[in-house]
Amino acid sequence: MSARSSGGRPGAASRVTPATGSTAKQYDAAYFEKWYRDPRHRVKTPAEFTRQVEFVLHMAEWVLQRPLRSVLDVGCGEGQWGVALRRQRPALAYVGVDPSEWAVSRHGARRGLLQGSITDLDALLPADASYDLVLSVGMLNYLSAATLRDGLRQVARRTGGVAYLELFAQGDELEGDTDWPRPKPAAWYRTLLATSGFTPLGLHCYVTRAEADRVAALERL
Numbered sequence: 001m002s003a004r005s006s007g008g009r010p011g012a013a014s015r016v017t018p019a020t021g022s023t024a025k026q027y028d029a030a031y032f033e034k035w036y037r038d039p040r041h042r043v044k045t046p047a048e049f050t051r052q053v054e055f056v057l058h059m060a061e062w063v064l065q066r067p068l069r070s071v072l073d074v075g076c077g078e079g080q081w082g083v084a085l086r087r088q089r090p091a092l093a094y095v096g097v098d099p100s101e102w103a104v105s106r107h108g109a110r111r112g113l114l115q116g117s118i119t120d121l122d123a124l125l126p127a128d129a130s131y132d133l134v135l136s137v138g139m140l141n142y143l144s145a146a147t148l149r150d151g152l153r154q155v156a157r158r159t160g161g162v163a164y165l166e167l168f169a170q171g172d173e174l175e176g177d178t179d180w181p182r183p184k185p186a187a188w189y190r191t192l193l194a195t196s197g198f199t200p201l202g203l204h205c206y207v208t209r210a211e212a213d214r215v216a217a218l219e220r221l
């Protein structure tokens with residue numbers, strides 16, 4: 001599944017790949033091969049992925065006003081964001097969390113991945129750990145409302161700088177596999193993100209209310 005944000009910049013594709021919500025889905029070798037490497041199905045070209053990583057890295061460093069030191073990637077899949085970010089910032093501390101048994105046993109030790117769900121962050125991570133950047137890319141749309149609500153609160157508690165949270169709403173133009181819960185109106189997500197403690201900066205970027213002073217009044221939406 002992929003999505004194109006119809007309300008976005010002209011000609012700019014925002015895409016998500018298939019994730020969960022359905023216990024039948026298998027996040028195994030075949031899944032990652034199909035949606036990430038097979039040119040007939042993959043939803044981002046290598047150039048699009050690189051552009052997205054560069055954008056998020058530089059957005060985060062602009063807000064932090066220093067190089068990025070730590071990243072938590074929730075629903076990290078194979079941890080491809082960690083690989084790409086470490087290429088740019090070799091000293092970066094990266095932790096990925098994903099329920100996929102296959103992805104974690106295949107890549108976990110080398111790439112720093114822990115097996116678990118967005119709702120397991122409190123149990124998986126040290127109590128006082130927070131991160132310069134928290135990512136959740138191509139995953140949140142597939143969660144039930146209850147899981148999203150619980151998960152976003154846990155994500156907010158771990159966000160020590162900025163968060164990049166890809167979410168698509170009703171009216172966004174979707175492509176490909178649409179095996180996910182019907183997206184809710186944008187206002188529903190805005191309310192949920194606000195009650196979870198996030199202040200939007202646009203383009204899927206957020207600061208927590210505690211970190212809101214990092215940005216100017218007109219950078220907050």
Ligand SMILES: C[S@@+](CC[C@H](N)C(=O)[O-])C[C@H]1O[C@@H](n2cnc3c(N)ncnc32)[C@H](O)[C@@H]1O
Pocket residue numbers: 016017018019020021027074075076077078079080081097098099100103116117118119136137138139143147
């Ligand atoms: C489309 S992949 C995205 C992977 C990665 N974020 C990326 O951009 O390369 C979706 C991932 O969401 C994960 N996922 C599914 N349910 C989840 C949950 N409840 N908590 C965290 N991750 C979940 C899946 O295991 C899968 O690896």
